[in-house]
Amino acid sequence: xxxxxxxxxxxxxxxxxxxxxxxxxxxxxxxxxxxxxxxxxxxxxxxxxxxxxxxxxxxxxxxxxxxxxxxxxxxxxxxxxxxxxxxxxxxxxxxxxxxxxxxxxxxxxxxxxxxxxx
Amino acid sequence: xxxxxxxxxxxxxxxxxxxxxxxxxxxxxxxxxxxxxxxxxxxxxxxxxxxxxxxxxxxxxxxxxxxxxxxxxxxxxxxxxxxxxxxxxxxxxxxxxxxxxxxxxxxxxxxxxxxxxx
DNA sequence: GTCAAACTACGATTACCTTCGTACAATCGA
DNA sequence: TCGATTGTACGAAGGTAATCGTAGTTTGAC
Numbered sequence: 001x002x003x004x005x006x007x008x009x010x011x012x013x014x015x016x017x018x019x020x021x022x023x024x025x026x027x028x029x030x031x032x033x034x035x036x037x038x039x040x041x042x043x044x045x046x047x048x049x050x051x052x053x054x055x056x057x058x059x060x061x062x063x064x065x066x067x068x069x070x071x072x073x074x075x076x077x078x079x080x081x082x083x084x085x086x087x088x089x090x091x092x093x094x095x096x097x098x099x100x101x102x103x104x105x106x107x108x109x110x111x112x113x114x115x116x117x118x
Numbered sequence: 119x120x121x122x123x124x125x126x127x128x129x130x131x132x133x134x135x136x137x138x139x140x141x142x143x144x145x146x147x148x149x150x151x152x153x154x155x156x157x158x159x160x161x162x163x164x165x166x167x168x169x170x171x172x173x174x175x176x177x178x179x180x181x182x183x184x185x186x187x188x189x190x191x192x193x194x195x196x197x198x199x200x201x202x203x204x205x206x207x208x209x210x211x212x213x214x215x216x217x218x219x220x221x222x223x224x225x226x227x228x229x230x231x232x233x234x235x236x
Numbered sequence: 237g238t239c240a241a242a243c244t245a246c247g248a249t250t251a252c253c254t255t256c257g258t259a260c261a262a263t264c265g266a
Numbered sequence: 267t268c269g270a271t272t273g274t275a276c277g278a279a280g281g282t283a284a285t286c287g288t289a290g291t292t293t294g295a296c
Contacts, residue, residue, distance in 0.1 A: 096224035106214035
């Protein structure tokens with residue numbers, strides 16, 4: 001009988017994901033940057049935390065990834081010393097159709113505007 | 119020469135509205151309830167703060183309306199003793215197409231689900 | 237076994253957010 | 267003018283959040 005994996009991570013089930021929580025998770029610039037980054041990846045693949053260049057320290061980075069995971073926005077899985085992160089696209093699209101796409105498209109528009117205006 | 123209206127209210131210009139601020143404003147259940155209510159109204163008309171039944175006190179209500187105004191989500195205008203509130207649909211749609219509709223539709227889905235599951 | 241890499245845990249700090257109560261201000265109608 | 271209606275200002279309490287530094291754990295590679 002195999003023992004449970006030592007380093008499991010708590011994720012909310014699909015039905016436990018709350019809109020307010022998702023919106024709050026996305027309302028932080030650093031977290032929005034993370035989500036923007038993950039959005040471009042294949043969901044199955046994911047990326048380690050270290051793949052993104054954030055302006056905060058490592059422990060703050062850990063904090064933001066956890067907020068995203070606990071809100072149900074991302075899925076985190078250990079692979080060796082790394083922790084692979086991927087968006088929970090399927091769950092979010094099933095719960096709140098179009099939300100993720102619309103927010104990220106709005107974010108893209110704002111980024112473009114910010115670039116243009118310096 | 120007419121003097122400026124005594125009771126003017128500060129609103130962010132369209133270009134000053136930030137996605138993070140909007141998402142944060144929408145991430146509170148009480149404020150989401152306000153926005154849900156205003157969504158059903160004609161933008162030109164609006165409704166006074168007292169038109170909505172919130173479970174918080176008057177001063178807390180004032181606070182939430184101000185957060186929404188300062189984030190650029192609603193427009194507030196004095197009319198007599200009342201303050202009329204309306205969504206800034208046009209501005210939000212121009213800045214972040216589909217965002218408001220998608221969030222409110224997600225909210226409607228969640229409300230329905232909550233009702234079903236008690 | 238050792239070491240480096242990737243990430244976590246914990247405590248501290250600083251700041252913000254939600255909520256309230258009380259007292260006040262502006263407007264309208266009688 | 268007086269009172270009722272609407273909403274504001276202010277201060278305070280209590281909770282939550284973002285950030286950091288330091289010290290640790292887990293894993294894979296040599």
